[in-house]
Amino acid sequence: MLLSAGIVSDVIRRLLFGSDPLGAEMDGFSVFSLFVNVTVLRMLAQYREGEIHMRASWICTLxxxxxxxxxLGSGLVVLATGWxxxxxxxxxxxxMYVAKxxxxxxxxxxxSGERDAPLSEQ
Known part of the structure; x- marks a missing residue:
């Protein structure tokens, strides 16, 4: 949730004070990051139904x-139109996706905690 709030505050800052997104750089970094994250996601796929910390890793990587x-999409738009x-x-x-x-x-x-708790605590 803190990451989501940080993104919103940065968007507001860039809206108020301006920003100059660089489409080519955005696309370059996003393609590289996409390759890395898809690789990690494939490695985590076997654990996506496992313990909560592994499911959380799967969800965060997704x-x-x-x-x-x-x-990548916004970089292409910035590159093509300058918008x-x-x-x-x-x-x-x-x-919003991160918050969800x-x-x-x-x-x-x-x-998971409710399932694992002793019956006296449920």
Whole structure:
């Protein structure tokens, strides 16, 4: 949730004070990051139904892959049109997705804890 809030605050800062997103650099970094995150996601696939910490790793890496695609798309828009707001729109979308995934991890951790607790605590 803190990551989501940090992204929103950075989007607001860049909206108010300006930003100059560089489409080619955004795309270069997003392609590299996408390759790394997809590789890690494939390695974690066998654990996505495992213990909560492994499911959380899977969910966070999946969120990274989604963010990489978003940055790639906004970088292409910035590169093709120069419209800097594409970066801000994608930033807000990423923050909402990260918040959604944080809630999902929280729920799974809570549900996992309830299942593992002794009957006297349930």
């Amino acid at each position: 969120a990274d892959v989604a963010a990489n695609f978003g940055v 800097r707001y594409a970066d801000l729109v994608v930033g807000l979308a990423i923050s 995934e944080a809630v999902e991890i929280w729920r799974q951790a809570r549900d």
